[in-house]
Amino acid sequence: MSTRLSILIVAVGLSPALPCAAEPDPHTAAPAKRQAAAGPVNTGVIGMRIAAARDGDTVEIGPGIYREHIRIDRSIRLVGRGGPVIDGGGSGDIIEIVAPGVVLRGFTIRGTGIDLDQENAAVRATAAGAVIEDNTLEDVLFGIDLREAPGSVVRGNRIGGKKLDIARRGDGLRLWRCDGALIENNTVHDGRDSILWYSKGITVRGNTGRDCRYGLHLMFSDGVTIENNLFANNSVGIYLMYTSGVNISGNTLYRNRGPSGYGIGLKETDRFTVTGNRISANRVGVYIDGSPFTAAQPGDFHRNTIAYNDIGFTFLPSARNNELYENNFIDNIDQVSVAGRGSLEANRFWKGERGNYWSDYTGYDQNGDGVGDFIHESWTLFENMVDREPKLRLFLFSPAQQAVEFVGRALPSVRPEPKFIDEVPLMRPVPLPADVYASTPSAASLGALAVGLLLSGGAIVGAAGGRFGGPK
Amino acid sequence: MNATIAAGAVRTATPPSFGSNLATVAQRELREAVRSRWFVLYTLAFAVLGLGVSYVSAAGSGGSGLAGFGRTTAGLINLVLLIVPLMALTAGAASIASDRERGMLAYLLAQPVSRIELLLGKYLGLAAALFASLCVGFGVCAAVLSFKGEGTRVASLVWLIGLSMGLALSTLSVGVLLSVLARKASAAVGAAVFLWLTLVFVTDLGLMAGTVAMRLRVEQLLALSLVNPLQVFKMWSLHAVDANLDVLGPAGLYASEEFGGRLHAIFGLCLALWSVVPLAVAAAVFSRRSPV
Amino acid sequence: MISIQGVTKRFGRSTVLTDVSLDVLGGGSVAFWGANGAGKSTLLRCVLGLLRFDGRITVGGHDVLRAGKHARMLIGYVPQELGFYDDLRVDEAVRYFARLKGIAPRSVDAVLVGVGLPGQGRKRIRELSGGMKQRLALAVAMLGDPPVLVLDEVTASLDACGRGEFVSLLSRLSGTGRTLLFASHRVEEIAALAERVVVLERGKIETVTRASDFSGHLGADSTLHLTIRADARDSAAAVLRSGGFAPRHNGVGLLVPVRSEHKAAPFRLLADASIAIDDFELLTARSTPGHAHTEVHS
Structure with missing residues (x-):
């Protein structure tokens, strides 16, 4: 493990995916050793109620603003009634859970410190079976930090980070060796990452992550189910590293852009299934680096819609043994790209008699079986040039690009080898449930715009035809 | 020799103001333009091609309803890049030169009109004609998109229309400069077409070759692209519609990171310079040149 | 003024x-x-x-x-x-x-x-x-x-x-x-x-x-414009020159400056030489005082 970890540190340090590559990144190392909390603990109203409680008690807290730092050292249920606010006053951690089976529910928790070395957190649990639900965390450095708290549940919380520069933010959600945890229906925004470390058998379901660096980041966490989440406007939606046995389904990945800008990134990940996801408007829809890691099981991508991304799929040359079928590739500027001078030969774009739907497929289907009568061959000279020299992307959408494509079509001698072949392309997109980010029908406003434009065009022409009489 | 002046023959006549003459000339030019064959042809071409782009791209989205930077916007940008500069350059190039050739320029300037009024009035009139053409073309596109229920955002389209007009103003200004410099209308229009080819294809292809051959750095590549008003229009459109330029690869990413929010100002400045400088040079030359 | x-x-x-x-x-x-x-x-x-x-x-x-x-x-x-x-x-x-x-x-x-x-x-x-x-x-x-x-x-x-x-x-x-x-x-x-x-x-x-x-x-000068077939023009010019006139070619014929009292003299000279005149026009006085030749404007 330790060699793999050091490789990881080197790899992450070199990776362009991380903006602060030069500095030691706190998330590449184990959590900091717990220091003394800033200020006195359990001296306030809630603290004294906790001190007075016994294991198994339910402590209910009424509305009000409580300026205190709390340590829950017995197995109680701490429940807020009427929206009590616990205010850390901008220093240290706010709530620490050190006893197993604690329930924390119904609070607004705000104002941690901003010390990245101390990893100031709104809620930190270091005991098994914590249940943290229906809380609102505001203005926090780290949101919910679970360390060796297996079997915990994080549900229905809203976690809003401090709007700091990305290098000074903490993780909205972090799990460290928390096997069997459930992360459900939370919203994390303006944090750094939501990250799982060395945690097996976790379910991440129905969460929203937006305006963070990594919407969801898995490191060495096997057997994880990621379903029906929404990750939008992050630098990266879902990023998996050194992980095995992952099922990613029904998620929406929208507008994850920036230097890396992947909807889903898979680095040396093994035994994975990616299905039923809607991946749109990202810089790169799916990024595949050395995955699947072993030959045990082909990488499985099916029934995803990959639309309007700058690049639908990017394969690093090392990627092999992936199967893509029944996906919809719609109007990605590059549908599929190979970084550098690789080939996609070791990957397949169909399974059985079913390929993918390609919006740029030009063939037809005479026998009406839903599968195009001609193979879908993807090659364009411009894409080929861009794959070799990425700077040339600057000329995208310009007539010069079309001139290059024209030359590519007209002169077979400069035509590049096809990037990949789909032998059984689908004629129609595979239906998927509607997207969260489906465009609201803007027909009315577009129609209004059309009328307005035509009228103003007419008005200008009308003004031209107006009388030429002098001033009256 | 009759030294006395008959009463009433001379009146203290003040010539019309700058603005009044500008409006008169502009209106005349606009009217002449919208009646002309080139205007009708270009408008028709733009509308028909825009219709095609909108129709095809609306069909291509496969009813997924997914929003994003789609083929429509890309197609329209491409269309604008091809047609608008051609339209504006040739219209501008024909303006002064053909008047001179017809002997109309001397006749007009023999009226109480200053040269700046005439030049600027013609520029404004042609600009209005181009705006009308763009309104009609984009109006047709918007109509198609609204019927097809395509997920194009209205704001994107509005941006695109506005920037197309900016591009039209810049290239029109260059066209007018050509017109002032050329002796014959045919030479001016020829030069305009040549310049169009250069701006549309030659510079970009040259820059592409340069990028590969000379290993240009991203900042060099970006700076060189900013010289071409067409590239500026394209980058600005992408920036405005998509709010970032990383779609354009490393150079775009560099622009986003280095300049971020100032990109609007930078692109705006580039197009403004392209509109003002050639026109100013044209005015300077025009006020010195003989109109015959 | x-x-x-x-x-x-x-x-x-x-x-x-x-x-x-x-x-x-x-x-x-x-x-x-x-x-x-x-x-x-x-x-x-x-x-x-x-x-x-x-x-x-x-x-x-x-x-x-x-x-x-x-x-x-x-x-x-x-x-x-x-x-x-x-x-x-x-x-x-x-x-x-x-x-x-x-x-x-x-x-x-x-x-x-x-x-x-x-x-x-x-x-x-x-x-x-x-x-x-x-x-x-x-x-x-x-x-x-x-x-x-x-x-x-x-x-x-x-x-x-x-x-x-x-x-x-x-x-x-x-x-x-x-x-x-x-x-x-x-x-x-x-x-x-x-x-x-x-x-x-x-x-x-x-x-x-x-x-x-x-x-x-x-009133001193006028110009006679004589339309003459191309092949006869050179000989006609020679005849006129020998008669004291200064004819010039203008593409379809000859331009002959004449004094007002001798306007018909060229006709006689050419008739004597059997050169046919297809048409003629008398251009009203247009010479400038300093120039003996005539301008023709289209």
Whole structure:
């Protein structure tokens, strides 16, 4: 493990995916050793109620603003009634859970410190079976930090980070060796990452992550189910590293852009299934680096819609043994790209008699079986040039690009080898449930715009035809 | 020799103001333009091609309803890049030169009109004609998109229309400069077409070759692209519609990171310079040149 | 009204006007007479402020280069041939120029009637004959009743009939008190319109004479235009030369300067030599005092 970890540190340090590559990144190392909390603990109203409680008690807290730092050292249920606010006053951690089976529910928790070395957190649990639900965390450095708290549940919380520069933010959600945890229906925004470390058998379901660096980041966490989440406007939606046995389904990945800008990134990940996801408007829809890691099981991508991304799929040359079928590739500027001078030969774009739907497929289907009568061959000279020299992307959408494509079509001698072949392309997109980010029908406003434009065009022409009489 | 002046023959006549003459000339030019064959042809071409782009791209989205930077916007940008500069350059190039050739320029300037009024009035009139053409073309596109229920955002389209007009103003200004410099209308229009080819294809292809051959750095590549008003229009459109330029690869990413929010100002400045400088040079030359 | 002081105009190396000075008082009527290239049109263009020049010209006290708009407010201009948007309607054109001159004609029809174009307002300019176009140009020039009229070879593109009508219209309209400045090749125009004649030669003022003196002086020469088949032209020229004439080729025949009392002599010479003359035309006196040869204008 330790060699793999050091490789990881080197790899992450070199990776362009991380903006602060030069500095030691706190998330590449184990959590900091717990220091003394800033200020006195359990001296306030809630603290004294906790001190007075016994294991198994339910402590209910009424509305009000409580300026205190709390340590829950017995197995109680701490429940807020009427929206009590616990205010850390901008220093240290706010709530620490050190006893197993604690329930924390119904609070607004705000104002941690901003010390990245101390990893100031709104809620930190270091005991098994914590249940943290229906809380609102505001203005926090780290949101919910679970360390060796297996079997915990994080549900229905809203976690809003401090709007700091990305290098000074903490993780909205972090799990460290928390096997069997459930992360459900939370919203994390303006944090750094939501990250799982060395945690097996976790379910991440129905969460929203937006305006963070990594919407969801898995490191060495096997057997994880990621379903029906929404990750939008992050630098990266879902990023998996050194992980095995992952099922990613029904998620929406929208507008994850920036230097890396992947909807889903898979680095040396093994035994994975990616299905039923809607991946749109990202810089790169799916990024595949050395995955699947072993030959045990082909990488499985099916029934995803990959639309309007700058690049639908990017394969690093090392990627092999992936199967893509029944996906919809719609109007990605590059549908599929190979970084550098690789080939996609070791990957397949169909399974059985079913390929993918390609919006740029030009063939037809005479026998009406839903599968195009001609193979879908993807090659364009411009894409080929861009794959070799990425700077040339600057000329995208310009007539010069079309001139290059024209030359590519007209002169077979400069035509590049096809990037990949789909032998059984689908004629129609595979239906998927509607997207969260489906465009609201803007027909009315577009129609209004059309009328307005035509009228103003007419008005200008009308003004031209107006009388030429002098001033009256 | 009759030294006395008959009463009433001379009146203290003040010539019309700058603005009044500008409006008169502009209106005349606009009217002449919208009646002309080139205007009708270009408008028709733009509308028909825009219709095609909108129709095809609306069909291509496969009813997924997914929003994003789609083929429509890309197609329209491409269309604008091809047609608008051609339209504006040739219209501008024909303006002064053909008047001179017809002997109309001397006749007009023999009226109480200053040269700046005439030049600027013609520029404004042609600009209005181009705006009308763009309104009609984009109006047709918007109509198609609204019927097809395509997920194009209205704001994107509005941006695109506005920037197309900016591009039209810049290239029109260059066209007018050509017109002032050329002796014959045919030479001016020829030069305009040549310049169009250069701006549309030659510079970009040259820059592409340069990028590969000379290993240009991203900042060099970006700076060189900013010289071409067409590239500026394209980058600005992408920036405005998509709010970032990383779609354009490393150079775009560099622009986003280095300049971020100032990109609007930078692109705006580039197009403004392209509109003002050639026109100013044209005015300077025009006020010195003989109109015959 | 018009003051021209030391005007010199160069086009590149060639000097077209050399130190021309002239004062025209209000109500005066001056014709510029001279060969092509003598600088008549150039001088008129300088007065209109169309060309830059060295020296100074004022119209009604306004410097034509510095305050060109004000100077041109006082001038109505009729060019040799009206060049304007062909598909514009006549009434639109009149309104357009009225607007440029900052006036509102009470009735375009009245303006058109005044130049003998009644009811032509709805016609397109391209539908007008040459004579009608010149009338329109005159109507435009007269808009706002300007104190100065500048006419540049206004009849050059008209046929004989049109010329006569146009000149009589001009002499009627220019009326009293208006300053008239015009360039012409034609004696009858000068006789009808000018009080003084300024003879220009090679960009300099040669003489300034009264028009009445000038007309008499002009009768001296005429030119006979003989249309002769191409193969006979050289021999015809030789015959004429031997008879004391100085014929020149002009593409379809010969131009023969003749004195008015010997106009028929060339016919006799050629008949004696059995050379057929297909057609002839007697060009009215057009030679300038300093030049014995004749100009033909198409």
